[in-house]
Amino acid sequence: MxxxxxxxxxxxxxxxxxxxxxxxxxxxxxxxxxxxxxxxxxxxxxxxxxxxxxxxxxxxxxxxxxxxxxxxxxLATVEESIERVRSARGQVAGLLRINVPRLALPLAITSAIIEMGRLYPDLTIEVTSDEGLIDIVAAGYDAGVRLGEMIAQDMVAVRLTQPFRAIMVASPAYIEERGLPHSIADLSRHNCIGYRLISSAAAYDWDLQEKGQNVSVEVSGTVRVTDSLYARDLALEGVGIAYLFEPLVREDLRTGRLRQVLPTACIEEPGLFLYFPRYASQMPKLRAFIEVLRNSSK
Structure with a gap:
């Protein structure tokens, strides 16, 4: 060779x-x-x-x-063999590659990365911020983070957050100018900050509930984004109504920078999970990362 x-x-x-x-x-x-x-x-x-x-x-x-x-x-087999040798020695070193939607960084990942750097200076964590749905194994990642409902059944999943609500919010300035919607139907008369799905390129319909039934609502407005944190920024600037996970705007709601819209129409999401193929659970670097994530979420 x-x-x-x-x-x-x-x-x-x-x-x-x-x-x-x-x-x-x-x-x-x-x-x-x-x-x-x-x-x-x-x-x-x-x-x-x-x-x-x-x-x-x-x-x-x-x-x-x-x-x-x-x-x-x-090569994957060779890398797996190397990881098994490291596992026997309990060595936390090398490169840990994870694929994470950007919204998960402040909710679950950033504090863990800081702690990992303190505990394991020989390990490098490479974070790819990605809103699309990918095959983490084929793409060469050790683990990924997604909502529980988006994870394939053959993956091992570790909970990172408790379930949380997907809510609609708007700034006081927008509400003063345009008023509040009083029903889901009223959203058609408002400027809604939409989403474009990276994986399918389709516009995302908002998942809401009406009279106890889940409904998908097509919304329209002057802007569409792929990043929920940018949707928050636009909502803060008074652009329109944004559809966001409640933990991302909890402080904004507390201080009054944003107000919730149609609270009875919000749904609950299962929360964020770290997921990985079963063989990866033997990697010391991944086991250490999971332990730090669990401790940081307490």
Whole structure:
């Protein structure tokens, strides 16, 4: 086996997973030129291109897709074996990669990362902020964070937060100018800050309840976002009514910066969970992270 060639395989896989050289370079803490060189070395040794490159995109060739399908699982097996050796030694070190929606960072993740840095200086935690639904195993993550209802049944899930409500809020300035809606039907006459789903590109219908029944409500307005924290910012500026998880705006409600709209129409969500494949539960780095998360949530 060509040792130089083998060393470049993880770089090729990261380019494939990240969909580009710049994204792979950032993920690997390498320069884009070093990533490009590694891919070029592999392509030259194999005698065929693995990626089709244009000025706007990078995609796998047929040979590249076959390479990733063959090499990816093999490297994953090697990494898993290394983790098992570390598990036997109880070593908390290396790289822990997690995929997290941005709203979960202030609710459950940031304080744990601070504590992990204090306790385990040999561990690097790489956090990808991602609102879409992805296959964390295929994308090379050790764990992810999502709402309980969004987690596949074959994953192990650890609760991070208690259930919370999804509510509608608006600023006093907006309410003074436009008034309060008195029913779900009234939302059609208000400026609602909408969401675009990254995974499907569809506009998100708000999940509400009416007369004890769950309903999906199509809303409209002058702005649509993919980030709930930005929806909060817009609501604070008086742009319109925002649909948010209550913990994100608890302080705003307490101080009066925002007011709840149609409280009887809100629904309860199951809360946020850390999830991961069963084999990953043996990793010391993940076990340590779970322990810190549990302690920080007490």
């Amino acid at each position: 060509d040792r130089e060639l083998l060393a470049h395989f993880p770089v090729v896989l990261t380019v494939a997973r990240r969909g580009g050289f710049a994204a792979a370079a950032a993920s690997l803490n390498m320069s884009p030129s070093a990533v490009s060189h590694a891919v070029k070395v592999v392509e030259e040794r194999l005698g065929q291109p693995l990626f089709a490159r244009t000025t706007r995109s990078v995609s796998l060739t047929e040979a590249g897709a076959a390479f990733v399908a063959a090499v990816g699982p093999a």
